[in-house]
Amino acid sequence: MKLINKSQVAKKMPVRLAVNTVCKGLFFLATLVGLIVLAILFYRIFTQGIGSLNGDFLQNFASRKPEEAGIKAALIGSIWLMVVVAPVSLLLGVGTAIYLEEYARKNWITTFIKVNISNLAGVPSIVFGLLGLTVFVRALALDRSILAAGLTMSLLVLPVIIVAAQEAIRAVPRDLREASFGMGATKWQTILKVVLPAAVPGILTGGILALSRAIGETAPLVVVGIPMFIAFLPQTVMDTFTVLPMQIYNWTSRPQEEFQQVAAAGIIVLLILLIFMNSIAVLIRNKFQKRY
Amino acid sequence: MELRKTETYSVQQMILEKKSKKKINMEKVMPKLLFLMAAISVFTTIGIILTLIFETFIFFDRVSIVKFLTEAKWLPFASTPSYGIMPLVIGTLKITVIAAVVAVPIGLATAIFLSEYASEKTRRIIKPILEVLAGIPTIVYGFFALTFVTPVLRDLFPSLDMFNALSPGIVVGIMIMPMIASLSEDALVSVPKSIREGAYALGATKLETTIKVVLPAAISGIVASIVLALSRAIGETMIVSVAGGSTPNMSMDVTSSIQTMTAYIVQVSSGDAGYGTTIYYSIYAVGMTLFVFTLIMNLLAQFISRKFREEY
Numbered sequence: 001m002k003l004i005n006k007s008q009v010a011k012k013m014p015v016r017l018a019v020n021t022v023c024k025g026l027f028f029l030a031t032l033v034g035l036i037v038l039a040i041l042f043y044r045i046f047t048q049g050i051g052s053l054n055g056d057f058l059q060n061f062a063s064r065k066p067e068e069a070g071i072k073a074a075l076i077g078s079i080w081l082m083v084v085v086a087p088v089s090l091l092l093g094v095g096t097a098i099y100l101e102e103y104a105r106k107n108w109i110t111t112f113i114k115v116n117i118s119n120l121a122g123v124p125s126i127v128f129g130l131l132g133l134t135v136f137v138r139a140l141a142l143d144r145s146i147l148a149a150g151l152t153m154s155l156l157v158l159p160v161i162i163v164a165a166q167e168a169i170r171a172v173p174r175d176l177r178e179a180s181f182g183m184g185a186t187k188w189q190t191i192l193k194v195v196l197p198a199a200v201p202g203i204l205t206g207g208i209l210a211l212s213r214a215i216g217e218t219a220p221l222v223v224v225g226i227p228m229f230i231a232f233l234p235q236t237v238m239d240t241f242t243v244l245p246m247q248i249y250n251w252t253s254r255p256q257e258e259f260q261q262v263a264a265a266g267i268i269v270l271l272i273l274l275i276f277m278n279s280i281a282v283l284i285r286n287k288f289q290k291r292y
Numbered sequence: 293m294e295l296r297k298t299e300t301y302s303v304q305q306m307i308l309e310k311k312s313k314k315k316i317n318m319e320k321v322m323p324k325l326l327f328l329m330a331a332i333s334v335f336t337t338i339g340i341i342l343t344l345i346f347e348t349f350i351f352f353d354r355v356s357i358v359k360f361l362t363e364a365k366w367l368p369f370a371s372t373p374s375y376g377i378m379p380l381v382i383g384t385l386k387i388t389v390i391a392a393v394v395a396v397p398i399g400l401a402t403a404i405f406l407s408e409y410a411s412e413k414t415r416r417i418i419k420p421i422l423e424v425l426a427g428i429p430t431i432v433y434g435f436f437a438l439t440f441v442t443p444v445l446r447d448l449f450p451s452l453d454m455f456n457a458l459s460p461g462i463v464v465g466i467m468i469m470p471m472i473a474s475l476s477e478d479a480l481v482s483v484p485k486s487i488r489e490g491a492y493a494l495g496a497t498k499l500e501t502t503i504k505v506v507l508p509a510a511i512s513g514i515v516a517s518i519v520l521a522l523s524r525a526i527g528e529t530m531i532v533s534v535a536g537g538s539t540p541n542m543s544m545d546v547t548s549s550i551q552t553m554t555a556y557i558v559q560v561s562s563g564d565a566g567y568g569t570t571i572y573y574s575i576y577a578v579g580m581t582l583f584v585f586t587l588i589m590n591l592l593a594q595f596i597s598r599k600f601r602e603e604y
Contacts, residue, residue, distance in 0.1 A: 009495075020499040024409050030401030031410075031418060034473070037466050038425050044440050045432070095329030103323045104330075115594075116334050122520065122590035123583065124527025126554050127340060129561070130579045134343040138567075155336050162333065188318045209427075216429025219529035219554070223561045223575075245431045245530075252435045252534055260439055267432050274427065 045271070049264030057265055061231040062247065066258035071266050073230045074247035077146075078215055078273070080234055081243055084150025085157065085214050090207050092154070093161030094196075097203075100162075101169040102191055121159035128156045129223025137224055144225045147237045152220050157210040164206020168199040201288035208281040212274050218245040244270045344583055347576035354570050360577065366540040366556075368571050375574060377581055379540035383457070383550040384526055384585075387536070390461025390546065391468060391525040396518055398465075399472030403514075406473070407480035408502050419474070426470035434534030437463040442535060455537025455549040463535070464528050468521040475520065479513025480506060512600035516593040523589035527582060529554040553582045 052066075060070020096117075104110040132152030142148035172195050180190040227242055228250035234241045244266060251263035352360070355375045363376025402422070406415050442459040446452045452459075483506050491501040507514070537549030538559050551559070557575045565571040 016497050016500070020497040023499045024405075027401045027405035027409060030398045031405045033398050034402060034425055034466075034469060035418070035421055038421060040440070041428070041432075041436050044436065048439070092329050092332055095326050096333060099323070099326035099330040103326060113330050113334060116337050118594070119587065119590055120333060120337055122523055122586060123340065124529070124554065124586055126527065126529045126557055127344075127579055127583050130347075130557070130576060131336070131340050131343050133561075134347065135339055158333060158336070186319050188322045191322075212427065216427075216431070218429070218431045219558065222529075222558050225561060228562070245429055248431050248435065249530065249534070252431070252438060260435075263435055264439075267435060270429065270432070274429070278427070 052265035077241035078243045089154040097165030126219040129220030160210040168202025172198045212277045344580040351573035351577045384552040391465035394465025395469040399469045402473040403476035422470040430530040434531040437535035457546040460535040471521045475517030479510040516597035519593040533558040
């Protein structure tokens with residue numbers, strides 16, 4: 001009995017192979033789309049914005065005249081925002097991760113916390129803005145301050161930091177903990193002096209990526225009510241302020257053509273800041289991450 | 293001998309002294325403190341839900357919930373305001389559908405190329421570039437949609453309005469594409485090699501193996517990634533605020549100005565609707581609707597990836 005009709009197979013084979021090759025080409029083209037879009041985006045923004053990007057642009061406050069408009073208040077404001085977001089979100093995120101990885105028992109409360117964190121990561125950022133507006137701006141009467149905006153942003157990036165810190169802590173091998181216990185260290189001493197130092201590179205990498213998300217985020221701050229036009233620098237965390245994405249949004253939504261160039265220049269500053277932060281994250285990852 | 297004895301004694305003494313000196317017992321305090329930190333993420337969710345429920349109730353005190361759900365007009369700024377959520381929902385769905393049409397084929401094809409065809413070297417170049425694409429702030433995408441994609445599209449279709457659904461829809465698609473690509477690639481890579489080799493042994497080509505063997509085995513992860521990405525598209529704010537316009541309507545036309553749920557919240561927040569007005573409370577009702585939409589999709593994605601996962 002002949003199971004395979006060899007002549008039929010031989011006849012179809014060239015077509016099947018040709019289809020394979022064509023589809024491989026199509027898959028490759030689709031992959032290129034992402035790269036091409038990224039190239040166009042960078043090229044457009046660079047050519048539009050480079051003309052307005054100069055020393056004055058970095059040193060001037062926002063202005064009604066496009067040629068005098070500058071980014072000083074927004075740039076300093078973004079740094080102020082980080083001053084609040086970085087400690088708050090890192091402390092809460094790493095604390096939660098330590099609890100979940102080292103202390104939590106396997107029960108319904110732990111499962112609930114974990115499911116809750118993954119759902120929180122999927123809540124649209126603008127909804128966090130509504131939370132910030134109601135709780136921080138109105139109920140706690142923090143007004144439209146750096147503190148109110150910073151706490152809102154901290155809650156927004158918290159799930160990202162928790163997940164990154166959990167992975168970093170999980171990657172620390174059991175042997176290190178056992179050795180520490182064997183030397184007579186208590187659980188907390190082991191966590192503080194053995195587990196955390198070993199997990200620091202992973203935590204920092206995840207933390208910087210989360211902070212770079214906070215720096216680029218606009219929607220929650222619009223809802224919290226951060227002003228888009230400001231001509232002074234904040235002195236304390238209770239002062240009001242503006243940030244880079246808000247300033248860019250303000251310039252983008254103006255009808256005059258000149259403001260689009262100013263917006264592009266602002267975007268270049270924002271992207272440089274993001275690239276700088278991400279390179280630090282990559283550097284930490286490559287330099288300090290040990291493989292156990 | 294004498295010396296050693298005192299040494300042992302002094303170490304024991306030191307341990308005892310150290311123990312008695314400590315006022316706070318870290319071993320007992322820290323777990324509780326860390327549990328409180330973990331509880332903050334739960335309180336955040338509770339805070340979001342309570343905020344939305346309370347403020348939405350105040351809104352429904354002034355506007356009937358039936359009208360909110362059934363009326364076909366969203367005109368909060370008119371002299372006789374009308375609050376029917378449908379036009380905003382349709383605006384959001386238009387953006388989501390256009391984004392899906394762009395992101396699903398490109399994202400899936402990218403995932404297949406990276407996991408099945410590309411060499412390790414190519415993967416190492418392309419994956420970071422996709423990460424960059426995913427990390428670009430949405431306001432930058434919004435600027436790109438308004439100043440580049442819209443003018444290009446208007447050259448192609450002169451009837452296109454300055455603000456429309458097409459341009460932000462396409463750009464939202466580009467924004468969520470890396471998410472589909474990277475999550476689907478994870479799902480494809482986790483299909484064991486032995487299954488592929490079984491298909492090759494039967495004489496299947498690489499494409500036949502991919503389409504008929506690998507894709508079905510990874511389908512739960514792929515579908516979950518698409519649902520998650522679409523949930524992101526629904527909640528996307530700045531791209532649609534900048535390039536989508538602010539005219540809520542029920543038409544299926546993608547060439548004219550629209551408004552999404554998120555864009556409405558931004559419009560009210562950046563204007564000066566006073567605290568306590570009906571318009572102020574309406575953003576919470578819209579936010580509630582948005583939250584329910586994305587929550588359902590996130591739960592659906594988790595359900596799919598848990599329920600239909602193939603274990604090898």
